[in-house]
Amino acid sequence: MIVQDAPTDPLSDVLDIVQARAARSVRFTAGGDWALRFSPTQVKFNVVRSGSCWILTEGTTRRLSSGDCFMVSGTPFVLASDPDLPPVDAATAFGHDPSLGQVGMTPDTEMLGGSVSFDNAQSDLLLPLLPRLLVTEAEQAGASPMGWLIAQLDSEWRGGLPGARTACDDIIRLLFVQAIRSHFGGGTGIPSWLGGLSDPPVARALQAIHGDPARHWQLGELARIAGCSRSAFAERFARRVGRPPVGYATNWRMRVAARQLAGGLKTISTVASEAGYLSDSAFHAAFRREMGASPAEYRRKYRAA
Template sequence: MDTLSNVVQMLRLKARVFLYSNFCGNYAVETAGSGKATFHVVAEGECWLHMPELQEPVQLYEGDLIIFPHDAEHTLSNKSVFPSRDVPRNRYTSTPQGEYVSIICGDIDFMQSRWNPVLESLPSYLVLSRGGQHHTTELEALISFMIEETRAGLMGSDAVIDRFSDVLFIHVLRAYLAKERSQSSYLAALFDARIGPVIKAIHDAPENNWTVQSLAEQARMSRSAFAEYFHGLVGVSPIEYVTNWRMQVAYEQLSTSDRSTAQIAETCGYQSESSFSKAFKKHFGINPGAVRRNS
């Protein structure tokens, strides 16, 4: 399995569309506050994006996609001027009149969200406009399909749209990475010629007795140069990353499998169940047994 798929699978991505509505007249759409990553697709018409961090609002057009990886505060409205408090919030209509916009709203949850280097690598918002920097032919096709499926409202459409939302997010990551690989981030590290293979090796064999030296050999770098380069890209030391990944594997297996704690400890590179339990509690603040009881 490739490294990005490996990470996304571990995070247990689950996207859903929770609103498809028309807005007309003076309106304001505000959906922040869920604690989840959120996204909007402009299915028809135009609107304006307002955010506290933006010096000027951004105009969005039909087919545009915007994602807020960190649930940033934002408002969509019909005007470039921020809507006053007397403008209705989230009031949609089934029978629009005059100028209107149709918006698909969704969120993205990560069922295993105790450690999410993917989201940490993304900016507060991403606008993917048709013909824009991050847009691709595949993304355009996915967005068009989502719009048509949402409009059709056929039996099973909700399930289809939710699954396509999962796929959409992964394509967004691909598109973002294709343009932003030069930046120092976890996502950039996955595709780095030297660090990418190291991360894959850790993922493929968390049970190995990894040391900075053995990981540096994977990257064909000196120990000191590797440690500095790895930390600069990923944001943690190589051994911290090994520990983080082992703990994610352990948490996932405790949550979803019937393997014994001793077996999971061995899979994660620990020589004994007691040393594993101690490391797990230090990392998460709870014992392995508590995860299993709550699953």
């Protein structure tokens, strides 16, 4: 179903550009003494459905209990029954089936979760903004939409209905989105587009830019949308987002074009025209400045991937 005239949503736009998707949903059970070392390249999101364990990453040691959720972004971590145990590679627990892991004979601890992957070409839009470790405690998760999603994830895993694996993957992706919403509701503390969404005037400008990426926005236009003077808006936007408003609009325009080039279905001239450029040469120059390669070079590098 396509929602007609849906409101502009920068977070959804970025998730689309980076192609955020659940790479694999998994179930893991463990008993006895155990410690496993994981080395994710992007994001892992898991829910402790029963029992408890420890998580160790980058100097942080924390106990996880039933109902807790945790997200780890691009950094090695260890799950263990005892934080002092030496860990072994997690692959040893998933030797027979990459979606079903087991350590020990008795399932004292059970987890459901999976990996969320991004397009490597544009993952810099989101991955650096995510915390290395984000734990959502059971009480907090249960009081939010996460509680319903976790229950559905559990139901799909145990129900074994046709399409369950796809449903689990989709639920993992929704849990990831909900974690971003809850964690960054008050801003990131890091100048970025995500931080700008917590500032209403800046958010209005971001929504306008994302709603019409081919438009070559001027500072005065965006300041009027934000409801600020030109100078106040320019300073506020740069402080929140980390770059000037017109510079951000240009970068976003090129990222949309880059996604189209990587898709490989449109000619470079068509992409240039849809990005609002009257000549291919002007588009080539702007694209190289923002993306570090010509449109043709970018397409060759990322189309196969």
